[in-house]
Amino acid sequence: MPDLPDLLPLAEAQRRVLEGIAPLPAERVAIGEASGRVLAAPVDAAVTLPPWTNSAMDGFAVLAQDVFGASAATPVTLRVLGEVPAGRAPDLAVEPGTALRIMTGAMMPPGADAVVPVEDTDAPAGASDIPASVAIRAPIRVNDNLRFPGSDVHAGTRLLEPGRACDAAVVALLAATGHGSVMAHRRPRVAVISTGDELVPPGTPLGPAQIHDSNSYALAAQAVEAGAEVRRLGVAGDTLAALLDLLRDAIAWADVVVLSGGVSLGAHDHVKAAFAELGSLALWRVAIKPGRPFAYARAAVGDRSVSLFGLPGNPVSVFVTFELFVRPVLRLLEGRPNAYDRPVRTARLLQPMRGSSGRHTIARVVLAADSDRRDGLVARSSGGQDSYMLASLSKANAMIFIPPDADLDAGAEVEAWELRPRDS
Ligand code: AMP
Ligand code: MG
Numbered sequence: 001m002p003d004l005p006d007l008l009p010l011a012e013a014q015r016r017v018l019e020g021i022a023p024l025p026a027e028r029v030a031i032g033e034a035s036g037r038v039l040a041a042p043v044d045a046a047v048t049l050p051p052w053t054n055s056a057m058d059g060f061a062v063l064a065q066d067v068f069g070a071s072a073a074t075p076v077t078l079r080v081l082g083e084v085p086a087g088r089a090p091d092l093a094v095e096p097g098t099a100l101r102i103m104t105g106a107m108m109p110p111g112a113d114a115v116v117p118v119e120d121t122d123a124p125a126g127a128s129d130i131p132a133s134v135a136i137r138a139p140i141r142v143n144d145n146l147r148f149p150g151s152d153v154h155a156g157t158r159l160l161e162p163g164r165a166c167d168a169a170v171v172a173l174l175a176a177t178g179h180g181s182v183m184a185h186r187r188p189r190v191a192v193i194s195t196g197d198e199l200v201p202p203g204t205p206l207g208p209a210q211i212h213d214s215n216s217y218a219l220a221a222q223a224v225e226a227g228a229e230v231r232r233l234g235v236a237g238d239t240l241a242a243l244l245d246l247l248r249d250a251i252a253w254a255d256v257v258v259l260s261g262g263v264s265l266g267a268h269d270h271v272k273a274a275f276a277e278l279g280s281l282a283l284w285r286v287a288i289k290p291g292r293p294f295a296y297a298r299a300a301v302g303d304r305s306v307s308l309f310g311l312p313g314n315p316v317s318v319f320v321t322f323e324l325f326v327r328p329v330l331r332l333l334e335g336r337p338n339a340y341d342r343p344v345r346t347a348r349l350l351q352p353m354r355g356s357s358g359r360h361t362i363a364r365v366v367l368a369a370d371s372d373r374r375d376g377l378v379a380r381s382s383g384g385q386d387s388y389m390l391a392s393l394s395k396a397n398a399m400i401f402i403p404p405d406a407d408l409d410a411g412a413e414v415e416a417w418e419l420r421p422r423d424s
Contacts, residue, residue, distance in 0.1 A: 004265075007287035010324070010360045016283050017296050017325050021307070023335035024186040024255065031175050034166045036227055037184035038335035043160040046178035049153040053108040055084075056145045060099040060121060060134055061112035064144070067136045075122070075135040083130050084109055101130055108146060115145035153177055163337045185335035190228040191250035192219045194235045195243060195262035195271065196313065214390070215260040215311075215318045222322045223258070226330040238268035240277075247274050251299050251306050255333060258326055261313030264293040271295060271310040279308055287359040287404065290317040290387035294325065314387035320362050320399065323417065342417040347379040347400065349414055355406040364396035367422055379416060397422055 008016075026040030055061065062078060070076040083101035084090045090109035094100055099116075100109050101123070108115075118125050120138040153159065159173060166174070166184070174182060199213040200206065216232045223230045233250055236243040236259075243262070250257040263271040263284075272295055275281050279299030286294045294317075295310030307329055311321045328339035347367055355361050363385055370376035379400055383392025398416040402408060 005285055007285050007292065007358065008283055009287050013283055013286040013288075013294070013296075014325065014328070017307075018328060018332065018339055020305070021329050021332045021339075024188060024333050026183045027186050028181050029184045030181050031171065031179060034171055034174065034182055034184060035168070037166050037182075037187070039160055039162050039164045039166065039182060040185050040335055041162055041183040042158055043174065043177075043179065043182060045153045045155050045157050045159050047153075048150045048155040049176060050147050050149055050151065052149055054105050054147050055102045055108060055115045056104065056147050057115050057117040058104050058125075059102060059115045059117040059119075059145065060123070060136070061094055061102045061109050061115050062099045062136070062140065063094060063096055063112060064114040064140050064142045066096060067116065067138075067140055070136045070139050072137045075137045077133050077135045079133050080131055099134055099136075101134075113142045113146075114140045116140050117145065163335060165334075165336065185333070188228045188256055188330050188333040189254045190220075190223040190230045190256045190258060190330070191254035192216045192223065192230060192232045193243075193246050193250060193257065193259045195238065195259060196235065197238045197268075199235045214315050215313065218315065218318060219258050219260065219311075219322060222319070222327065223256075223330065226327045227334050228256070228330050236262075238262065238270065240270040240273055243270050243274045244277060247278055247308075251278060251301055251308075254306060255304070256307045256309070256326065256329060258309045258311060258322070260311045260318050263295045263310035263312055275299075275308050275310060279306070284310075288320075288324070289356045289359045289361045290314060291321040291324070291362070292359065293317075294321050296325065312387075315390050316364070316387040316393055319393060323399065323419075324362070342419065345377055345398070345416045345418055346413055347377040347398075347416050348373075349400075349408055349410055349412045350378050350380040352410050353381070353400075353402055353408045353412075353414075355402040355404060355408070358404050360404055361402040363400050363402060364393055365398050365400050365416065366396060367398045367416055367418065369422075377416070379414060 067076045078099040081092050081098050084106040086103045086106045094111035122135040194213045194216040200210050202212045220230045233246050236246045262269045275297035279297045281297045284295040293312045297308040299306045311318045332339050364382045365379040366382050367377050370378045382396035398418045400414040400416045
């Protein structure tokens, strides 16, 4: 038996990987590119919203007292002086007995104190000429259908705090409050490398003893989903020299390098040696199943620190160790407040599940609503749990953690990380 390091407990391995990881520097990002980026500085409103009183409806700006008591049976007819379209300041005032046609969002004209929706008049809805007069068929109160300055946002108030990710609602608020750009953390650059003489690209026919490289595509997809900018650097054959070549290119560009394969006990596994040559190995071998051979190192390049992940080659091990170790690092580099941001659920097992000796088992499961308990969830295995089985991985919507040496009966409660919406 070779001299092997003790298996690190999962929590200790996660702690070592995240140690000292800090958000990437801030840069100015145009609002059109801000989706998914994380704010690096607080944002205050540059303008007041609405900036001036405007109409909430397409209709007629009136004096409410003129249409007191109006109804379909007893309409009130007003003379229409003209109109206020969107984007033009009104050049007329409403006087008693008159109205101005007004569009949604247009500036309220002086004199008027309410807007009657076009639906409550005899005027045609939609594109039409300005009528000479309008019959109002419903009463209205002062201030009805008006939107007042500052009722949404006051200039100078704090809108958003650092660490907030720009989703569509945030982008809308930023744009509406006059921000053409924001300060956001740089996106992490992730370089992906596969290792193994057996690998050929998907889409090419397989020769004897060959398999398709699935890991680098899976990892690129996971990294993009986690918010990174990704380059796949290709496949390194099973020599130290080939690996060092690609790894040097990766380190020159990336914040995070993710390799798969070549990190176990095989005679042609060179990843740890390559890590030791270009950086320093922080850990190797973790008490998890799948993923035991996981390795992590850091390399210093000038003032940059590059994280080097050596993921085991089996495709399910790749998926799971990315979730456990790589994604949390990417989230912190992006400037998000939480490294672990998968929704954590408690679920009731529908079948017995066996843990493994001395290791956390991470099982792929399907979470579903529990028909017996309101708001409860049940979990069942998504299928074969071996670390090469991709078909069952694709069926899973969550992964659960079975503690070391635990044998769980049907009905046992487990903690699950939800990986995608349950009904998708
Ligand atoms: P290794 O740790 O390099 O011995 O790889 C473990 C298992 O994962 C072997 O069955 C490899 O063929 C497989 N494997 C390694 N890299 C990849 C990859 N990029 N895509 C698919 N399978 C892989
Ligand atoms: Mg290999």
